[in-house]
Amino acid sequence: MKVSRRKFLRMSVQTLGGGIVLYVASPAILRAALQEEATGTPAAELTREEHSWGFAIDVRRCIGCHKCVQACKLENGVPLEPEYRRTWVERYEISEDGAVFVDSVSWGQDGPESIYPNAKRNGHESAKSFFVPKLCNQCENPPCVQVCPVSATFKARNGVILVDGRRCIGCKYCIVACPYGARFLNPETRVAEKCTWCYHRITRGLLPACVQVCPVGARVFGDMKDPESPVRRLIREEMTQVLKSALGTKPKVYYAGLQEGVR
Amino acid sequence: MTILQRLGTGGSRLLSLIPHPAMGKWSVARFKELRHATLSGAKELAPSRLDVWLALLLAMGVLGFLAIVVGFLQGHEKVFNAELGVPWGILISTYVFFVVSASGMCLISSLGHVFGVGRFHLLGRRAVFLAIITLFAGFVAIGAELERPWRMLIYVGLSPNLSSAIWWMGALYGLELIFLIAELFFLSRVEIAIRSRESSGLAAWFYRVLALGSLDTSEEALRKNMRFARLVGIGGVLAAIAATSILGGVFGLLGAKSSWYGPYMPIYLILSAFVSGAAILALVTLLNYRLTRMEMSSEVKGLLIDLGRLLLLFLGILLFILVVNTIVGLYGNIPGKSEALMLLVSGPLSLPFWGLEVVLGMLVPLFILLNPRTQTVSGVGLASLLVVIGLFAARYDLVIAGQLVPVVGGAETLSYIPSYTEALIVAGVFAFCAFLYTLGERVLPLGESGSRHD
Numbered sequence: 083m084k085v086s087r088r089k090f091l092r093m094s095v096q097t098l099g100g101g102i103v104l105y106v107a108s109p110a111i112l113r114a115a116l117q118e119e120a121t122g123t124p125a126a127e128l129t130r131e132e133h134s135w136g137f138a139i140d141v142r143r144c145i146g147c148h149k150c151v152q153a154c155k156l157e158n159g160v161p162l163e164p165e166y167r168r169t170w171v172e173r174y175e176i177s178e179d180g181a182v183f184v185d186s187v188s189w190g191q192d193g194p195e196s197i198y199p200n201a202k203r204n205g206h207e208s209a210k211s212f213f214v215p216k217l218c219n220q221c222e223n224p225p226c227v228q229v230c231p232v233s234a235t236f237k238a239r240n241g242v243i244l245v246d247g248r249r250c251i252g253c254k255y256c257i258v259a260c261p262y263g264a265r266f267l268n269p270e271t272r273v274a275e276k277c278t279w280c281y282h283r284i285t286r287g288l289l290p291a292c293v294q295v296c297p298v299g300a301r302v303f304g305d306m307k308d309p310e311s312p313v314r315r316l317i318r319e320e321m322t323q324v325l326k327s328a329l330g331t332k333p334k335v336y337y338a339g340l341q342e343g344v345r
Numbered sequence: 346m347t348i349l350q351r352l353g354t355g356g357s358r359l360l361s362l363i364p365h366p367a368m369g370k371w372s373v374a375r376f377k378e379l380r381h382a383t384l385s386g387a388k389e390l391a392p393s394r395l396d397v398w399l400a401l402l403l404a405m406g407v408l409g410f411l412a413i414v415v416g417f418l419q420g421h422e423k424v425f426n427a428e429l430g431v432p433w434g435i436l437i438s439t440y441v442f443f444v445v446s447a448s449g450m451c452l453i454s455s456l457g458h459v460f461g462v463g464r465f466h467l468l469g470r471r472a473v474f475l476a477i478i479t480l481f482a483g484f485v486a487i488g489a490e491l492e493r494p495w496r497m498l499i500y501v502g503l504s505p506n507l508s509s510a511i512w513w514m515g516a517l518y519g520l521e522l523i524f525l526i527a528e529l530f531f532l533s534r535v536e537i538a539i540r541s542r543e544s545s546g547l548a549a550w551f552y553r554v555l556a557l558g559s560l561d562t563s564e565e566a567l568r569k570n571m572r573f574a575r576l577v578g579i580g581g582v583l584a585a586i587a588a589t590s591i592l593g594g595v596f597g598l599l600g601a602k603s604s605w606y607g608p609y610m611p612i613y614l615i616l617s618a619f620v621s622g623a624a625i626l627a628l629v630t631l632l633n634y635r636l637t638r639m640e641m642s643s644e645v646k647g648l649l650i651d652l653g654r655l656l657l658l659f660l661g662i663l664l665f666i667l668v669v670n671t672i673v674g675l676y677g678n679i680p681g682k683s684e685a686l687m688l689l690v691s692g693p694l695s696l697p698f699w700g701l702e703v704v705l706g707m708l709v710p711l712f713i714l715l716n717p718r719t720q721t722v723s724g725v726g727l728a729s730l731l732v733v734i735g736l737f738a739a740r741y742d743l744v745i746a747g748q749l750v751p752v753v754g755g756a757e758t759l760s761y762i763p764s765y766t767e768a769l770i771v772a773g774v775f776a777f778c779a780f781l782y783t784l785g786e787r788v789l790p791l792g793e794s795g796s797r798h799d
Contacts, residue, residue, distance in 0.1 A: 165429045166429075170753075172753065172754040174754065184754030186754060214754070216753060225599065225600065225601060228508050228509065229508075229509050229510065229511065229598075229599075230506055230509055231497075231501060231505070231506055231509040231511040231512040231515065232496070232497065232500035232501060232503075232504050232505070232506060232512075233500075233504040233505070233506040234500070234504075249496065249500050249504060250492075250493065250496070251491055251492065251493045251494065251496045251497040251500065252491050252492020252493045253490075253491055253492075253497075253511060254432035254433060254490075254492075255509070255511050255595075257432045258432055258433060258599065258601070258602070258748065259599050259601055260601060260752070261600065261601035261752055262752065262753065263751070263752045263753035266429060267421075267422070267428060267429075267432065267492065269420055269422040269423075269428075272420065272421075272492040272493060273492065273493070329600045329601065330600070331600075344754065345751070345752065345753055345754045
């Protein structure tokens, strides 16, 4: 085969160029191919609206230190009286004969100093006890959004349910409609309030305050589109369930190690 | 002729196709005759006693209004017990009591005005006027419970949520109020015009304004008014049914509260609207005659006996579905539902449930209405009084029991007892209602539109 000098040079440049293009682009192509396989995108590459946040709680890890409750109140300016709370920790005690006892001494706010009633409850022998952290489930089908007469509460495109305090009329229908008791009326602002998964933090790439301070990693947060996010990993590796799934609200807080009898 | 005058006296040709069922019983001459009878009848009630009564009611109403103001200034969480855990308290149950009663009165009065059934046209404008003020009283009660009621007026229009039962409830009760006011206007314009012509000075001017300036008192104008009254009466009936249904939906659409969830609530509320409406109308009509010592015609006596029969029918149906709902709820052991019903059957709400709602409000009235010896005007009056007390308790049971079952761990059951401020507001709303009614009875032509001297 006879190749002219001109043609040789042209072919060389083309090959080299193609090689460089392939070399530069290949990681992206490879990554795209792999991600397509795992159906997801790294959280960092998603815009604020493209995110699809998720939350998971490993009940077996929670030690009831209540740092999450305190951090939430500080971070979000929640009134300090224990009955006002965006997140709280319930303590369950299951007796030998299956009776369920719940106490949330000051909704978990005062931390481990609180003295929990011990062992025997109304003649029932205690068999096991554990803590269940609770917060807004940011439901896929949120009853609170459905019932608000003035559209003051709404679902952001990334799935988080927010309240526009300037529009809220304080009819308390959303508080009545929430099956998870996640809402309350703030006595200072006089409008409905609830956990937003620290919307002001997560939209800046930070973790919700409760997740940040949890010393045992019982609270896990991340993007549901990112297969490598901690929340996806936990859901993949553990058996999880949501609260009151029969109501069809499709909560986005997944619990690992949940015990029958938790409300 | 102004538009308002045309509205008052004129009408389209289409409208003349709608006959009025009670047409034969209405005439301008009859109104004039009645007017003089009322004037002579009113003398029988000593004015000083009426003034004391009005002053007492007004004082109570003002106290209630002050309690509302205190609630807003201090913050509801300080002076109301309905806040955490149990967000809806006695003000919401009072609201339900009033608006369901209003719809019931609208439906029962329509039996005469719209459907031409029996003697019910004798209820006349009193029923419509009572429906208007009880509806208004209901709005005051729920307004006092809202944290930011003034915002509601803006955002129900600016950012309505059409999937919200409360939005529809507000819109439909507002519509019902408009229909009722229009109905009262068309039913009484001619008589108001007569009063304007027969009085002088301020009174003449006052009635002229009430008649929207149209003082035509011809038989033709009356006929047209009656047709309009029937048209808006039909609108009122539809609005009352829709509004009461969606009020049931406010509770019945919530999956979170299994004791409320389901089609029971709208059905129960519509049935109890008839019970509530019949009882209040019978009670007020009777009290009106007894207090003014006016002699009751045999026709009005017949009307009261008819109201008693209607009450008996709907009370019986109401008791039946209450029993069914209670047994189904207890039998199924469904979490939330059976727990809420247990609170009524043998819990902290058992006294209002058994004592007031069931025994005093249903069984005793049923006995009175069924017993041939007490099937009298006084018997109907007593049964109605007991029914009204029982229904007030029933609304309380309905609203509170559903909320006392906690949705989260941390408490076995929640508790709620109205605070003094809440109780004062409720008393004030009742007093204000009675005040408006007494005032209305004094200045408006609310009497029976049929014969009183036969």
